Amino acid sequence: MGRDKADQQGKAPSFSKRLPSKIIASYFLTSKGVTDQSDGKLPPITAEVADQEDGGEEPDLGAIIRKCDYGLGAGFFSLGYGIAHVPSTFVTMRCGARWWYSSITIAWGVVATCAALIHNRTGLFLQRFFLGITEAGAIPSALHLMSQFYPVQMRTKPFTAVTLANVVSVVFAAPLAAGLMALHGRGGLKGWQWLFIIEGIPSVILGVAMMVFVPSHPLSAWMLTPRERKHLHLTVHQGNRVEAAAATKQLQWKQMITLSVEVLKMPLMWYFSIAAFLWVLCVFSLNSWMAIIIKNMLAGTALQGSTSSGGNSAVNTLHATLLSAIPYFCAAISMWSTAWSSERHKERTLHVGLPCVVGGIVLAFFKELYVVNFVAGFAAIVIAMACAYSGQSVMFAKITELLDTQHAGVGLAIFNAVGAAIGGFSGPWTVGAIVGQVGSFVPAMVYMGMFLLAAGLMLTGWGIYEQVCKRRRARLALPAEDEVVNDVAGSLTGQQQQLELTGKDAGAAAAAGGKV
Numbered sequence: 001m002g003r004d005k006a007d008q009q010g011k012a013p014s015f016s017k018r019l020p021s022k023i024i025a026s027y028f029l030t031s032k033g034v035t036d037q038s039d040g041k042l043p044p045i046t047a048e049v050a051d052q053e054d055g056g057e058e059p060d061l062g063a064i065i066r067k068c069d070y071g072l073g074a075g076f077f078s079l080g081y082g083i084a085h086v087p088s089t090f091v092t093m094r095c096g097a098r099w100w101y102s103s104i105t106i107a108w109g110v111v112a113t114c115a116a117l118i119h120n121r122t123g124l125f126l127q128r129f130f131l132g133i134t135e136a137g138a139i140p141s142a143l144h145l146m147s148q149f150y151p152v153q154m155r156t157k158p159f160t161a162v163t164l165a166n167v168v169s170v171v172f173a174a175p176l177a178a179g180l181m182a183l184h185g186r187g188g189l190k191g192w193q194w195l196f197i198i199e200g201i202p203s204v205i206l207g208v209a210m211m212v213f214v215p216s217h218p219l220s221a222w223m224l225t226p227r228e229r230k231h232l233h234l235t236v237h238q239g240n241r242v243e244a245a246a247a248t249k250q251l252q253w254k255q256m257i258t259l260s261v262e263v264l265k266m267p268l269m270w271y272f273s274i275a276a277f278l279w280v281l282c283v284f285s286l287n288s289w290m291a292i293i294i295k296n297m298l299a300g301t302a303l304q305g306s307t308s309s310g311g312n313s314a315v316n317t318l319h320a321t322l323l324s325a326i327p328y329f330c331a332a333i334s335m336w337s338t339a340w341s342s343e344r345h346k347e348r349t350l351h352v353g354l355p356c357v358v359g360g361i362v363l364a365f366f367k368e369l370y371v372v373n374f375v376a377g378f379a380a381i382v383i384a385m386a387c388a389y390s391g392q393s394v395m396f397a398k399i400t401e402l403l404d405t406q407h408a409g410v411g412l413a414i415f416n417a418v419g420a421a422i423g424g425f426s427g428p429w430t431v432g433a434i435v436g437q438v439g440s441f442v443p444a445m446v447y448m449g450m451f452l453l454a455a456g457l458m459l460t461g462w463g464i465y466e467q468v469c470k471r472r473r474a475r476l477a478l479p480a481e482d483e484v485v486n487d488v489a490g491s492l493t494g495q496q497q498q499l500e501l502t503g504k505d506a507g508a509a510a511a512a513g514g515k516v
Helices: 002-008 014-035 042-053 061-067 070-083 085-095 097-117 121-136 138-149 156-183 191-213 226-236 241-247 253-264 267-299 314-323 325-345 349-364 366-372 374-390 392-401 405-438 442-515
Strands: none
Touching: 070 085, 070 121, 070 267, 070 405, 085 097, 085 138, 085 253, 085 405, 097 121, 097 138, 097 191, 121 138, 138 156, 138 226, 138 392, 138 405, 156 191, 156 314, 156 325, 156 392, 226 241, 253 267, 253 405, 267 314, 267 349, 267 374, 267 392, 267 405, 267 442, 314 325, 325 349, 325 374, 325 392, 349 366, 349 374, 349 392, 349 442, 366 374, 366 442, 374 392, 374 442, 392 405, 405 442
């Protein structure tokens, strides 16, 4: 009874405290394996270093990227990522996340390793496209799994653990990439080839481990007792036994299509998806070009004479590689802090929108800050990244707040696909086109800042509307409660007065009887 009462009050069941150490840890490790090179983070670094390695004997990665538009290559990743989002989530919901999530992790490791075999432009585009396809199901599958283990009111922190793994992985990946480049010449391979081979293999190993340790839903969670499994499964579905029983049945393709249509009919889903599209236009572009932007800043060519390689300085390449980890480290801190604040204040939309407004403004003024000195310009990038990423996990929790557990997986997939497929493809390509045409990163930074600002204004506006409605409901509720209190108090007072009068009458009657 005590446990049920705690659940009714929205508190975590006592055994749920054991879940983060087992389930979230697994997702953190697999997310790091899946996102080491995601969103084009490492290819810019490898391209820069390959410039130093290219002796002209045969086409090298640096030469390949110089001959084509790097932004287009990064866009192909996002195109595959966006296209495969919904189908991959469908397979997760139908076949179970345990097998599908582990399978795409293994597939990602294989495709990432194949990057060592790239020798022409077509190979680069195909590898990036298929890498996006294999990675597409990772985040939706992880978030769908979290939705199976945590009630809607408790999802902010678990979602943060998943998205935080994506950001923190880059902090480790940047110095790791710089170190692996030192293997250049070993076994007749280039440094960038060793980079892709070594970083692809761990994902294959982790994928195999996931098949053994990661459960698909509470009823198959080996770390819980049979009673705890049933209780958690029912708690996640808000005590609705019919819905909980339906969740144990395998979804049919027709049901999945129906769920998708129902999600697409929700106006709020479209509103938040448009905001996500604007967010992606900025963040995916900044992710893809960050190392190159920093290298151009070090070379003094960020304002004019900008190039897609940042020059041929090996020292600048190493420094840019290491410095690119700092924005992601700060983003990880801001993401966790925002999730903590959101859960404490029971508010989500403003926690996402306001930081985006600040980040967009700072990024748009990159030129004015960089003119002061390198540190000020670099600080603008760090602040923009920290603000942009701060509310990512809170946004995911907000989307699931609009949906029930059955629609959560499909809704998150559609939400991600709208931004990634269109914004993720067009954003990096547009930045590359701007830099190639103007020869400066300044217009590109303004472009990214304006889209982040637009996304922030949309979310902030809706957040303010939610707060106004919340306060209006509170004001309307108070008089009603006061009326009830006054009515009850008046009723009690009347009863008390009546009892006093009755007592007086009874006393007078008794006195009269005594006289007689």
